[in-house]
Amino acid sequence: xxxxxxxxxxxxxxxLIIVAVSVFIMIRLIPGDPAQLMxxxxxxxxxxxxxxxxxxxxxxxxxxxxxxxSAVLEGDFGTSISTGKAVLPLILDRFIVSxxxxxxxxxxxxxxxxxxxxxxxxxxxxxxDLLIVGGATLLLSIPSFWLGLxxxxxxxxxxxxxxxxxxxxVSEDPLxxxxxxxxxxxxxxxxxxxxxxxxxxxxxLEVLRLDxxxxxxxxxxxxxxxxxxHAFRNAFAPTWTLIGLILGNLLGGIAVVETVFTLPGLGxxxxxxxxxxxxxxxxxxxxxxxxxxxxxxxxxDLMYPLxxxxxxxE
Amino acid sequence: xxxxxxxxxxRRMQPNALLGGILMLxxxxxxxxxxxxxxxxxxxxxxxxxxxxxxxxxWLGTDEFGRDVLSRxxxxxxxxxWISLLTVxxxxxxxxxxxxxxxxxxxWPDRIIMACNDAVxxxxxILLALGLLSVLGASKYGIILALSLAYMPSVVRVVRGAxxxxxxxxxxxASRVMGNSELYxxxxxxxxxxxxxxxxxxxxxxxxxxxxxxxxxxxGLGVPPPAPTWGNMLAASRPYIGQAVWLGxxxxxxxxxxxxGANLLGDALRDHLDPRLRxxx
Numbered sequence: 001x002x003x004x005x006x007x008x009x010x011x012x013x014x015x016l017i018i019v020a021v022s023v024f025i026m027i028r029l030i031p032g033d034p035a036q037l038m039x040x041x042x043x044x045x046x047x048x049x050x051x052x053x054x055x056x057x058x059x060x061x062x063x064x065x066x067x068x069x070s071a072v073l074e075g076d077f078g079t080s081i082s083t084g085k086a087v088l089p090l091i092l093d094r095f096i097v098s099x100x101x102x103x104x105x106x107x108x109x110x111x112x113x114x115x116x117x118x119x120x121x122x123x124x125x126x127x128x129d130l131l132i133v134g135g136a137t138l139l140l141s142i143p144s145f146w147l148g149l150x151x152x153x154x155x156x157x158x159x160x161x162x163x164x165x166x167x168x169x170v171s172e173d174p175l176x177x178x179x180x181x182x183x184x185x186x187x188x189x190x191x192x193x194x195x196x197x198x199x200x201x202x203x204x205l206e207v208l209r210l211d212x213x214x215x216x217x218x219x220x221x222x223x224x225x226x227x228x229x230h231a232f233r234n235a236f237a238p239t240w241t242l243i244g245l246i247l248g249n250l251l252g253g254i255a256v257v258e259t260v261f262t263l264p265g266l267g268x269x270x271x272x273x274x275x276x277x278x279x280x281x282x283x284x285x286x287x288x289x290x291x292x293x294x295x296x297x298x299x300x301d302l303m304y305p306l307x308x309x310x311x312x313x314e
Numbered sequence: 315x316x317x318x319x320x321x322x323x324x325r326r327m328q329p330n331a332l333l334g335g336i337l338m339l340x341x342x343x344x345x346x347x348x349x350x351x352x353x354x355x356x357x358x359x360x361x362x363x364x365x366x367x368x369x370x371x372x373w374l375g376t377d378e379f380g381r382d383v384l385s386r387x388x389x390x391x392x393x394x395x396w397i398s399l400l401t402v403x404x405x406x407x408x409x410x411x412x413x414x415x416x417x418x419x420x421x422w423p424d425r426i427i428m429a430c431n432d433a434v435x436x437x438x439x440i441l442l443a444l445g446l447l448s449v450l451g452a453s454k455y456g457i458i459l460a461l462s463l464a465y466m467p468s469v470v471r472v473v474r475g476a477x478x479x480x481x482x483x484x485x486x487x488a489s490r491v492m493g494n495s496e497l498y499x500x501x502x503x504x505x506x507x508x509x510x511x512x513x514x515x516x517x518x519x520x521x522x523x524x525x526x527x528x529x530x531x532x533x534g535l536g537v538p539p540p541a542p543t544w545g546n547m548l549a550a551s552r553p554y555i556g557q558a559v560w561l562g563x564x565x566x567x568x569x570x571x572x573x574x575g576a577n578l579l580g581d582a583l584r585d586h587l588d589p590r591l592r593x594x595x
Contacts, residue, residue, distance in 0.1 A: 018433040029449045137581070141573035143525055145532050146548060146566030149555060157556045245438075252441030256529050260552070271533050274448040286437075286445050293438040 005302055012298045019290045020072070024065050027283045033057075037081070037277060072287065078280035080273075087284040091266065095288070097167065098258070098265035101181055102250045105188035110243055113193045117200025117239070118232055121208060132197060139194030144253075148187040148260035155183060165262040184261045188254070192246055199242045204235040237307040244300030248293035331582030337575025345395035348388030356381060356389040357540050365558045375560050378550065383560065386542040387568060393543050394572075397458055398524040404462035405523075406516050409469025410508070416470065417477025418500050428474070431467045440464070440526055444535065452535045461523055472515055476508045510587040517583055521576025528569050544569050 035051040036043055043051075052058055056067045071078070077087035113136075120132040156164035162183055168176040207213065208231055216226045255267025266285065273281035353373075360380035368375045374383040416427040434442060443460040450456035480486060481504060489499040530536040531545025539546055544565040551561035 015432070015436050018429075019436045022433050022436070023445070026445050026449055137577055138574065141521075141577055142570050143528060143566065143573070145529065146562075146569060149548065149552070149562050149566065153555055153559065153562060249439035251438065252444065253439050253529070255440075255444075256532055259533060259549075270444060271535065274444065274535065277448075282445070282448050286441065289441055290437050293441075294436065 001305070004305070008301050009298060012294050015294050016291060019294065020069055020287060021065070023283055023286045023290065024068060026286070027279055028061070030279065037279070077284040077287075080281050081278045082273075082276045082281075087280050090269065090281065091284055091288050094264060094266040094269045095292075097169075097263060098251060098254050098267060100170075101184050101188065101257075101263070101265070102247060102254060104181075105185045106192060106243060106247055106250070108185070109189045109192040109196055110239075112189070113196035114200045114236065114239060116193075117197040117202075118204045118227075118235065120197070120201045121204030121235075122227060122231075124205065129201075133201065136194040136197035136201075139190055140198065141194075142191065143256075144187055144191045145256040145260050147190060148184065148257050151183050151187055152260065167261075167263050180261075184257050184263060187257055187260075188250065192250075195246065196239060196242065200235070200239045203238040204231065207231050207235040233307055237304060240304065240307060241300060244297050248289075248296050251289050251292060328582055328585075330578045331586075334575050334578030334580075334582055337571055338579055341391065341395065341572050341575060344388060345391040348390070348392035349396075352382075352385035352388045354382035354385045356385040356542050358382075365554060365561075367558075368560065374564060375558065377547070377558075377561055378554050383564060386547060387544070387564060390542040390544045390547060390565065391568065393454070393537060393541065394524055394527055394545075397454060397461075397527050397537075397543075398520055401458050401461045401465065401523045401527075402516050402520050404458065405465040405519065406469055406512060408462070409466040410473050410505075410512065412466070413470040413473025414477055414500060414505060414508075417474040418481060418496070418504065424474075427470065431470050434463065434467045437464075440529060443526060443530065447530065447535050452530075452538055454537050457527055457530060457536055461526055464526075465519055465523060468519075469512070469515060472511050473508050476511055477504055480504050480507050514580060514584045514587055517576060518580035521573045521580070524572055524576070525569065 033048075033052075035048050035055055035057060039047060039051055056064050059067065075088055077091065079086055080090060083090075116132050116136075120129040123129050152164055155162045163180055166180055168180050170177040213226060213231055216230050217223075221230075251266060252270075253267070254265060255271050257263075258265040258268040259271070266289065270282065270285040270289070272278075273285060358381060360376070363372070363376045363380035365378060366372060366376045366380070372382050372384065374387065377383055377386065412427050412431075416424040437445070442464045443457075446460035446463060447456055450459060486499060486503055489503050490496075494502070527536055528543065528545035528548070531543045532549045534546070534549060536545055537543045539550070547565040548562065548569075551558070551565070555562040
């Protein structure tokens with residue numbers, strides 16, 4: 001067990017290095033001189049040379065990478081060009097907003113979708129299966145930003161039940177924070193329910209076809225025991241992996257939902273930084289989100305043996 | 315490849331395949347119409363006709379600059395479909411090329427290709443496209459390049475996986491024994507057998523790419539205005555959604571119907587072409 005954890009954790013290291021190198025190269029591919037971009041039109045040759053020195057641009061590329069990555073490891077993601085603030089605190093502030101919405105949405109979506117998918121698989125080709133699969137496919141086909149607009153139009157503008165845009169931190173007013181995050185969370189729940197239901201159904205179908213299920217039924221176990229003890233736990237494993245991927249994907253993809261509801265989240269920070277050509281912030285966001293993605297997948301993998309003990313058998 | 319003709323026989327079609335096919339056909343016709351003809355110039359501003367509701371002159375109303383919404387939807391379809399088609403073509407061709415080389419040559423080409431592939435896959439979803447667009451700048455071809463790169467790795471994986479199992483089969487061995495070159499064997503015998511999973515993947519991918527393109531345009535990082543796409547029309551509708559509901563509903567409906575079509579058709583093709591699932595229905 002210990003060897004499994006250690007081995008899997010060691011596998012994440014090369015991925016993180018690849019991510020760091022790709023982000024570094026990507027930002028260096030941007031045409032133009034970062035120092036010039038930072039100073040704008042007021043740059044004189046002296047200030048330019050000074051800026052290049054402080055940014056470390058006078059070194060060779062591998063040295064620049066080394067300097068950058070050692071700073072990152074110490075928690076120094078650089079300073080934002082447009083606001084002059086340190087990048088990491090900025091990212092962490094926004095991350096709290098995005099992650100609380102993403103985590104609650106994925107949790108609720110899983111609680112709805114996993115049982116729905118499993119019931120659909122168990123009652124394959126019945127009316128309930130048809131309804132569940134049809135509903136899931138329909139939800140899957142609605143873009144989150146449009147669904148968000150529709151919910152906003154209905155509950156915010158027409159019915160006036162919920163605030164349309166804005167954000168209040170939980171620390172200031174928990175009740176207001178809840179009303180402001182209700183619509184964004186509902187949007188993500190609906191969209192992700194579609195994806196997770198289909199996955200849960202497909203993996204349950206695969207398991208139900210296996211010989212050991214036939215064997216369990218043949219030896220006279222009740223359908224309840226067959227499903228709960230033998231089928232569902234095994235069938236949940238692939239869905240669990242998908243949930244991890246969704247968590248990571250949403251951290252980048254939530255930008256559209258944050259735009260609809262004008263939430264100050266991480267995705268919006270990245271998009272605004274792209275517009276402002278604020279390269280330290282872009283670089284920091286890309287590295288941070290990709291890093292979290294690797295980390296989430298690592299945690300998901302480490303919890304895999306809970307559903308499928310065969311994983312640690314090696 | 316005898317599977318496709320029987321699949322196209324109408325009376326044997328599953329209802330979901332039929333619906334998916336019809337939706338995609340309608341999309342194709344809409345895009346073609348938008349390319350050749352629109353009732354009005356989609357860019358023509360008419361301030362006197364701002365935010366007018368549906369009428370005989372403007373079937374689907376006008377937007378915040380008095381531009382005809384139907385014309386803009388048609389033109390937007392042409393742009394979105396063109397971008398998605400080009401992206402899927404790029405991703406599938408380059409992905410097949412790399413996947414085929416990796417699976418067939420194995421050894422160090424395989425290791426290098428898969429290492430690069432994993433590097434791309436290490437970025438979640440749309441993030442890589444966002445990063446690349448910050449480098450390339452928002453434009454039609456910037457999006458195509460960014461999305462092609464983001465979607466290529468899944469093609470590489472599918473093709474490599476198929477090739478790895480195919481190359482051990484007897485008919486590939488037979489081709490070698492007959493003295494055919496490796497290249498000929500690969501193109502004549504291995505590649506055609508990868509088409510079934512590729513068709514399934516490309517169909518679903520068309521929907522994902524169109525969704526990503528719309529999302530990027532919605533964020534303002536896609537096709538720059540005034541050129542219409544469904545995504546940037548939705549983004550522009552946000553301030554007016556209270557007064558002009560149709561502006562927020564129509565473009566989203568177009569995206570959803572397209573995605574539904576791609577999903578249904580993709581599912582139907584997978585059920586039909588994937589022999590593992592064939593006995594199930």
